Amino acid sequence: MFTSEKEYLKHYNIHDYDVPLVSVDIAIFTLLDGKLHILLVERGDFPQKGRWSLPGGFINQQQDKDLHATALRKLTEKTGVKTPHLEQVATIGNTKRDPRGWSVTVLYMGLIPYAPTADFIETVADARWWPYEVAIKQNLAFDHIELVTQARERLRVKSGYTVLPVYVLNAPFTLTQLQQAFEELLGTEIEKKSFRRRIQAADLLEEVGEGLPEGGRGRIAALYRPRKGSEQHAFIRAFGGSEED
Amino acid sequence: MFTSEKEYLKHYNIHDYDVPLVSVDIAIFTLLDGKLHILLVERGDFPQKGRWSLPGGFINQQQDKDLHATALRKLTEKTGVKTPHLEQVATIGNTKRDPRGWSVTVLYMGLIPYAPTADFIETVADARWWPYEVAIKQNLAFDHIELVTQARERLRVKSGYTVLPVYVLNAPFTLTQLQQAFEELLGTEIEKKSFRRRIQAADLLEEVGEGLPEGGRGRIAALYRPRKGSEQHAFIRAFGGSEED
DNA sequence: TTAATTAAGTGGCAATACGCCAATAATATG
DNA sequence: CATATTATTGGCGTATTGCCACTTAATTAA
Incomplete structure (x- = not known):
């Protein structure tokens, strides 16, 4: 079909590919009053408006040089928090996790000494530290209860x-x-x-x-x-x- | 902007989003003559035509119910091999790994008792078991040398x-x-x-x-x-x- | 048939690490 | 000064580890 690498790249168009939505979600933990807490945001827009979820979002192909940068950016934008430790936990992709269809998310886990969340935060209604045991009893957005559980498990095992x-x-x-x-x-x-x-x-x-x-x-x-x-x-x-x- | 979840979903269009290319790559290892071997395929098409790489490819949103299924399908299509153990290693995404721009790949690692590759394989020129030490001296496609190294390290640590x-x-x-x-x-x-x-x-x-x-x-x-x-x-x-x- | 060779499986022990708990040290409080 | 509280160390019986030599059971060579 094509005769050279250059020729191929000239005709390449991502819309010819069947790509799913890719996002990054971050489970940040801290210790507050001796108890494990997790940072959640209240969604300000559809889909799942009003429900609590992990901070996260989409890659910005202009701003982010890699996935780790996406995770750090999203965390700061949505919560005002910066983390000294951030590691990738797993990538979850299937047809069921998002009402919009096939979707993929890269889950990160972070740890931080307790720090308050920012007052002004983008695109979210609120950002709060929740005691872990309380957080997992919420009706979280999408499949975030599973993401939270996976991150918690990684934290437990690695500790x-x-x-x-x-x-x-x-x-x-x-x-x-x-x-x-x-x-x-x-x-x-x-x-x-x-x-x-x-x-x-x-x-x-x-x-x-x-x-x-x-x-x-x-x-x-x-x-x-x-x-x-x-x-x-x-x-x-x-x-x-x-x-x- | 929207007044309900339903309303939002009606207007949702993935092309409004800035999505990167997402693929799955699989590093399959076996033991042959007492030596660690890895399964590589020779690329049959552009980009990087003619270079050796990990078997892998894109999600098929119709066929695959999740990422694990994508990995198993790609492995079988491209090599004829089925693996009894397959685990996710990491997800690599950045601007540099693919000449087409921002791209994300989910890396899997698999283990299998030695089995020959299939004669008829899709979209690849060849599929072969390489002694690991020889494989990593090849000039592999994209950033696959790093993927191979990461999978090898996971194998070593987890063993x-x-x-x-x-x-x-x-x-x-x-x-x-x-x-x-x-x-x-x-x-x-x-x-x-x-x-x-x-x-x-x-x-x-x-x-x-x-x-x-x-x-x-x-x-x-x-x-x-x-x-x-x-x-x-x-x-x-x-x-x-x-x-x- | 016997001896030599090869490889599997076991015995034993010194050194180390672990779980447990009690003793001692250093500070604040009444 | 006596008591309470918390930090730190000591000590010891037991389990685990690394190491190496010995025994067992098969094949092969003489």
């Missing part, structure tokens, strides 16, 4: 063999605060000595003096922050009874 | 904490054959006793008599196959010194 939970804390923090973050994100208790042994063996934190956390009592504690240049998603030995997928 | 390598063997197999598969997929040697202890502790295989593998010498070995209903991607304790990401 078992990395130090990802450091991203929901503001540095510096104490080991006890870190342990509480792990416990909330893992959904299980950890034995104190085992926790400290493992965190210290991983050697991903550095001590930065000591102090008492806000209104604390009892013995003064050592304060830590993530060691510069260390990969907080690097494998460390698993906590507790490891199982599942 | 460390699951029994995925069983999928490159035909059952029944001996523990020594399985160990050799692990070693090739992990890229590292494993101590025999430790290997057996862990595999047996995982309890994912069942013994099905004993025999000698094809042309074997030495003591007769017990033969195993995956236990029915067991999840071969379930976590088991990691092999060897665990590190990295």
Whole structure:
């Protein structure tokens, strides 16, 4: 049909292809009052106007150089929040998830120390942090309940063999605060000595003096922050009874 | 603008959206003569005609009910091969990967016991198993060298904490054959006793008599196959010194 | 038939890591 | 100063790991 690459590209037109709608959705988690929270937005337009959903949207082919950039842009536009950790979880595409037909979404999961949402936000009616357990009882837009659940599961599993939970804390923090973050994100208790042994063996934190956390009592504690240049998603030995997928 | 969901959907037209091209690519691995091989196809049409690439292609909105179905269909159409294990690895989308502009691909990784490719294959000039080390020295189409590398890395990491390598063997197999598969997929040697202890502790295989593998010498070995209903991607304790990401 | 070779499978042990819990240290509060 | 609270460390029985040599069972060569 075509005789050269150049010739082909001259005649290429995306409308000759049967392309589905592609979007990016972001599940951002934080810790607030010791409880896991997730950031949701209230949809300001159709479809699904008025329902709560994950922040997200479409690729802007002019502005975004890649998918990661799309995710960061959408998050900021819709919530005013910036995240220090963002990772891709999965891509879901099928005929049923959107009333408009075949649609594909790339799901991201992010972690952030608690920060309030912006007052002025684009195209959404509201943006709010919800306690996770409350959020999943809402009647979320599209298939977002499944996306939220998948992101939560990734967070839980990965908290078992990395130090990802450091991203929901503001540095510096104490080991006890870190342990509480792990416990909330893992959904299980950890034995104190085992926790400290493992965190210290991983050697991903550095001590930065000591102090008492806000209104604390009892013995003064050592304060830590993530060691510069260390990969907080690097494998460390698993906590507790490891199982599942 | 619109007054109801129904009204909105009546006026919805995908061409009002700025959508990129979306494809699916599949990296299928097998073991042949004890060496890791990957299945590549030679492109029969522009763009990148004549170059080797991962099998893959576009979603067919009529035929495919979801992305997984697209991946399975493309694999069979282009290579004649069917895989017992297929998992999503990542989604890559940016402006640079395709000369046609912004493009998104969903990358899958599959494992299969060695099977020859079909004689009659659609839209590709050829489909062949390549030794992995040879494949990555080819000048592959688009950014497929990166896709191949990402899939290989997923395979390597996941072989460390699951029994995925069983999928490159035909059952029944001996523990020594399985160990050799692990070693090739992990890229590292494993101590025999430790290997057996862990595999047996995982309890994912069942013994099905004993025999000698094809042309074997030495003591007769017990033969195993995956236990029915067991999840071969379930976590088991990691092999060897665990590190990295 | 016997000895040598090859490969499977097991035994055993020192070193390490883990779970558990109690002791000690350092601070705030009454 | 006594008590409560929280951080940090010590210690120990048990489980797991890495390592290597030994035994078993088959084939092959002499």
